[in-house]
Amino acid sequence: xxxxxxxxxxxxxxxxxxxxxxxxxxxxxxxxxxxxxxxxxxxxxxxxxxxxxxxxxxxxxxxxxxxxxxxxxxxxxxxxxxxxxxxxxxxxxxxxxxxxxxxxxxxxxxxxxxxxxxxxxxxx
Numbered sequence: 789x790x791x792x793x794x795x796x797x798x799x800x801x802x803x804x805x806x807x808x809x810x811x812x813x814x815x816x817x818x819x820x821x822x823x824x825x826x827x828x829x830x831x832x833x834x835x836x837x838x839x840x841x842x843x844x845x846x847x848x849x850x851x852x853x854x855x856x857x858x859x860x861x862x863x864x865x866x867x868x869x870x871x872x873x874x875x876x877x878x879x880x881x882x883x884x885x886x887x888x889x890x891x892x893x894x895x896x897x898x899x900x901x902x903x904x905x906x907x908x909x910x911x912x
Contacts, residue, residue, distance in 0.1 A: 806861040807861060808859045808860065808861050808871070810841075810858070810859055811840050812839070812841070812843065812858055812860060812870065813868050815868075816868065816894055817839065817911070818838060819835070819837050819908070819910050820838070821833065821836075821909045824903075832847070834846065834847040834848065835847075836899075836901075836906060841856075841858060842854065842855060842856050842858065851876045851878055853876055853877070854874070854876075854877050857887075858871070858872045859871050866894040867892070867894075868894075869889060869891050869892075870889065870890045871889045873886070874887075
């Protein structure tokens with residue numbers, strides 16, 4: 789009776805939730821490229837650069853986007869959730885920006901953030 793009550797107390801602690809960290813995870817930093825097909829079937833490309841405290845994204849025929857105020861949490865098995873503020877770099881577009889949350893999955897040297905895999909292109 790005494791043994792079961794002692795064991796019951798030890799197993800009643802709740803699991804810890806993932807914590808948010810500033811910046812980006814080291815595992816996904818660097819320069820990434822993507823070769824994709826646009827809706828018309830024309831080949832397209834994208835480039836994403838991930839630094840410690842910022843990210844940039846440039847897709848073919850689109851303005852460059854800057855991501856700042858980054859924080860992330862690990863979801864396990866190479867999966868990360870990143871919360872950030874994004875805005876178009878050129879002020880002439882009149883973009884005020886906004887906060888967003890992205891999910892990144894790194895697996896077999898590829899980074900997936902949507903429908904297309906991104907391939908590591910080197911360190912930045």
